[in-house]
Amino acid sequence: MAKTYQRPQALSEEHTHYCPGCTHGVIHRLIAEVIDELGIRGRTVGIAPVGCAVLAYNYFTFDFQEAAHGRAPAMATGIKRVRPDLIVFTYQGDGDLASIGMGEIIHAANRGEKFTTIFVNNAVYGMTGGQMAPTTMPNQRTTTSPLGRDVGQCGMPIKMAELLSSLMTPGYITRQTVIRPKYIVKAKKAIRAAFTYQMENRCFSFVELVSTCPTNWGMTPLEAVKWAEEVMLPYYRLGDFKTPV
Amino acid sequence: MRRNGGKALSQKVLMKGNEAIGEAAIRAGCLNYFAYPITPQSEIAEYLSRRMPEVGGVFLQGESEVAVSYMMFGAAACGARIFTTSSSPGISLMSEGISYIAGAQCPAVFVNIMRGGPGLGGILPSQADYFQATKGGGHGDYRLLVMAPASVQEAVEMVMQAFPLAEKYRNPVMILGDGLIGQMMEPVQFPDHLKTEPSNKDDWATNGMDTRKSTKRNLVKTLYLDPDALNQHNLTLKAKYDRMKQQEVRYRPYNLDSEYRVLIVSYGTMSRVCRTAIDNLKEEGFEAGMIRPQTLFPFPEKAIDEAASKPSCKRVFSIEMSMGQMVEDVERSVRGKRPVLFYGKCGGEVPTPEEIMDVVRSGNHSA
Amino acid sequence: MAYQHHIDSDRCKGCGLCVAVCPKSVLEISKELNKKGYYPAVQARPQDCIFCSTCCIMCPDVAITITKSKGDTPQ
Numbered sequence: 075m076a077k078t079y080q081r082p083q084a085l086s087e088e089h090t091h092y093c094p095g096c097t098h099g100v101i102h103r104l105i106a107e108v109i110d111e112l113g114i115r116g117r118t119v120g121i122a123p124v125g126c127a128v129l130a131y132n133y134f135t136f137d138f139q140e141a142a143h144g145r146a147p148a149m150a151t152g153i154k155r156v157r158p159d160l161i162v163f164t165y166q167g168d169g170d171l172a173s174i175g176m177g178e179i180i181h182a183a184n185r186g187e188k189f190t191t192i193f194v195n196n197a198v199y200g201m202t203g204g205q206m207a208p209t210t211m212p213n214q215r216t217t218t219s220p221l222g223r224d225v226g227q228c229g230m231p232i233k234m235a236e237l238l239s240s241l242m243t244p245g246y247i248t249r250q251t252v253i254r255p256k257y258i259v260k261a262k263k264a265i266r267a268a269f270t271y272q273m274e275n276r277c278f279s280f281v282e283l284v285s286t287c288p289t290n291w292g293m294t295p296l297e298a299v300k301w302a303e304e305v306m307l308p309y310y311r312l313g314d315f316k317t318p319v
Numbered sequence: 320m321r322r323n324g325g326k327a328l329s330q331k332v333l334m335k336g337n338e339a340i341g342e343a344a345i346r347a348g349c350l351n352y353f354a355y356p357i358t359p360q361s362e363i364a365e366y367l368s369r370r371m372p373e374v375g376g377v378f379l380q381g382e383s384e385v386a387v388s389y390m391m392f393g394a395a396a397c398g399a400r401i402f403t404t405s406s407s408p409g410i411s412l413m414s415e416g417i418s419y420i421a422g423a424q425c426p427a428v429f430v431n432i433m434r435g436g437p438g439l440g441g442i443l444p445s446q447a448d449y450f451q452a453t454k455g456g457g458h459g460d461y462r463l464l465v466m467a468p469a470s471v472q473e474a475v476e477m478v479m480q481a482f483p484l485a486e487k488y489r490n491p492v493m494i495l496g497d498g499l500i501g502q503m504m505e506p507v508q509f510p511d512h513l514k515t516e517p518s519n520k521d522d523w524a525t526n527g528m529d530t531r532k533s534t535k536r537n538l539v540k541t542l543y544l545d546p547d548a549l550n551q552h553n554l555t556l557k558a559k560y561d562r563m564k565q566q567e568v569r570y571r572p573y574n575l576d577s578e579y580r581v582l583i584v585s586y587g588t589m590s591r592v593c594r595t596a597i598d599n600l601k602e603e604g605f606e607a608g609m610i611r612p613q614t615l616f617p618f619p620e621k622a623i624d625e626a627a628s629k630p631s632c633k634r635v636f637s638i639e640m641s642m643g644q645m646v647e648d649v650e651r652s653v654r655g656k657r658p659v660l661f662y663g664k665c666g667g668e669v670p671t672p673e674e675i676m677d678v679v680r681s682g683n684h685s686a
Numbered sequence: 687m688a689y690q691h692h693i694d695s696d697r698c699k700g701c702g703l704c705v706a707v708c709p710k711s712v713l714e715i716s717k718e719l720n721k722k723g724y725y726p727a728v729q730a731r732p733q734d735c736i737f738c739s740t741c742c743i744m745c746p747d748v749a750i751t752i753t754k755s756k757g758d759t760p761q
Contacts, residue, residue: 075736075737075738076689076736076737076738076752077737077738077739077752078689078737078739078752078753078754079739079742079750079751079752080751080753081748081751085748089697089722089747090746090747092746092747093699094699094700094701094724095699095701095702095703095746096746097746098746099745099746099747099748100744100745100746103746103748115528116527116528116529117527117528117529117530118527119397119525119527121393122540128542131538131540134536135536136528136536137397137525137526137527137528137536137537137538138525138536138538138539138540139392139393139396139397139525139538139539139540140423140538140539140540140541140542141389141392141393142389142392142415142416142419145385145386145389145392145416146389148381148385148386148387148388148389148390148393149389149390149392149393149396150393151379151381151386151390151393152353152389152390152391152392152393152394152395152397152401153393153394153396153397153525155351155353155377155379155390155394156351156377156394156397156399156401157397157398157399157526157527159527160397160526160527177382177383177385177386178382178386178389181381181382181386254707254744255707255740255743255744258743258744259743288701294702295701295702295703296702296703296706299703299706
């Protein structure tokens with residue numbers, strides 16, 4: 075029952091700039107643990123987004139590139155095509171992936187580019203101060219939807235895992251969450267599966283992670299966990315939407 | 320459709336400009352190409368879609384020019400030689416990516432086969448992207464090394480030279496062609512001596528710590544939130560551009576040994592028409608000389624200044640297929656010593672030698 | 687063999703998630719500020735700690751480590 079726990083090697087010693095209770099920290103840690111366990115730190119290249127995780131490269135101890143907003147899947151494509159032996163992952167938030175980057179992620183997934191995308195879905199634009207995202211829930215108040223998301227004007231939130239799994243190209247498409255330990259354990263398994271598929275050169279892999287943003291939701295970290303559970307999880311269903319045959 | 324089936328092209332062959340440009344990149348040792356179709360350069364992608372697999376290279380048609388410019392960035396940042404080709408509106412889309420690549424100090428080669436603009440414009444040749452290539456296009460204080468070929472052979476040579484230049488300066492290099500150069504067929508010989516080995520990029524490329532046998536990771540980024548750091552970074556970039564100005568200016572003089580009354584400055588396809596005009600004028604006893612910039616950045620300011628200063632020279636003409644873009648750099652180079660006039664035409668109809676002769680003889684310039 | 691549970695108080699941002707998930711209610715938020723101006727988590731009842739590492743799994747800042755030493759007394 076007793077276990078030891080240490081900081082993974084793939085994670086740097088830097089104190090992160092993320093807010094208290096921000097689940098970016100959990101996700102960074104899981105990625106680093108998986109990279110350590112799979113022994114791939116020496117041939118991994120991460121691609122940081124524009125968003126709160128723009129400084130993600132400060133927190134990992136392996137090669138990293140910084141992408142323009144939304145373009146990480148195109149950069150990942152460039153790397154994988156010229157260096158298929160490198161393990162490449164993009165790390166993207168709601169705006170980066172589901173708004174400006176929508177074209178890039180769909181086409182990379184459809185071409186079956188063999189990199190991994192970690193998609194942090196916290197239903198809001200964090201870094202720029204809490205604006206509405208394509209993943210913002212109906213009636214959710216944000217700085218650009220002060221009266222709540224009006225689905226008549228803005229449509230319903232986009233379910234990226236479902237959208238990408240509708241493509242005919244094989245892939246590993248899953249949605250997990252990191253809001254409670256029991257889910258975190260499953261999320262890590264999914265991240266590990268994704269990287270393993272890439273090591274086997276099998277397919278495109280996509281791990282959507284329902285996450286919290288206490289600061290921009292105007293809640294404490296614990297309240298944010300509860301809101302995510304009550305409001306996001308019924309809509310953003312957890313599970314594997316596509317696995318490669 | 321065409322050709323040689325990829326056999327050795329060591330003799331002179333008749334080749335379409337677009338295809339020669341594609342082949343030149345391969346001959347230069349660049350085996351990676353990402354692109355998006357756009358008239359008048361889609362033949363490059365079509366040619367390379369067959370040719371790259373023949374030489375074990377990478378060909379990928381991206382979903383947009385925007386995506387392609389970032390595929391370029393990712394590949395360049397992990398140390399690969401990479402190039403793409405497009406035309407004016409596509410280069411606009413790539414411009415943000417170009418700014419990023421320049422800011423990150425990665426080598427990459429871009430070819431713009433210019434067409435009419437602005438907006439969708441036309442599909443015939445133009446020279447209206449001079450500002451875009453030499454002054455910006457993308458945001459921020461960066462410059463591109465810009466080369467302008469005037470023939471298919473020169474395009475081949477410039478493409479081959481672009482790769483080591485891009486690596487020497489860790490900067491994107493742009494070849495500014497036009498629809499005529501892209502579409503016409505001319506004799507070409509691929510100069511083997513211009514093939515170069517890629518430079519060692521272990522200092523900075525994200526090619527994997529194992530590849531470098533190092534425990535130090537590399538980071539390719541353009542964000543410098545600290546004002547002093549960003550200032551320093553820009554000073555570093557500027558130092559490179561100053562070195563380019565010192566070392567990479569190239570131009571061709573024409574008929575400058577004569578007592579020319581008019582100095583023409585013209586590049587690319589337009590310069591060929593001007594040469595014919597100069598030859599014809601000479602037969603009539605009217606001397607005109609020309610400086611044909613081969614690099615648009617760095618611009619041959621000194622050469623133009625000197626040529627304009629010749630006592631016989633009464634005025635300078637910038638002749639372009641645009642509404643007048645390079646003329647501003649010509650004015651700057653001449654520094655008020657002589658009147659600088661402009662003649663040009665948009666829309667894709669290339670001015671004829673007779674038109675140029677009229678303009679040069681009479682001094683009737685465009686507004 | 688003894689396990690040691692250690693919270694890096696200056697790394698902790700006092701988010702309280704570890705406190706919420708600890709199955710043995712070992713953790714609380716301290717009343718003393720750390721260097722960053724947060725009230726970090728502390729082990730209020732360390733003797734109840736079973737070293738299950740649930741707090742480590744939850745912590746976004748990797749502020750908690752559990753090590754094993756050859757000594758016989760836990761901290």
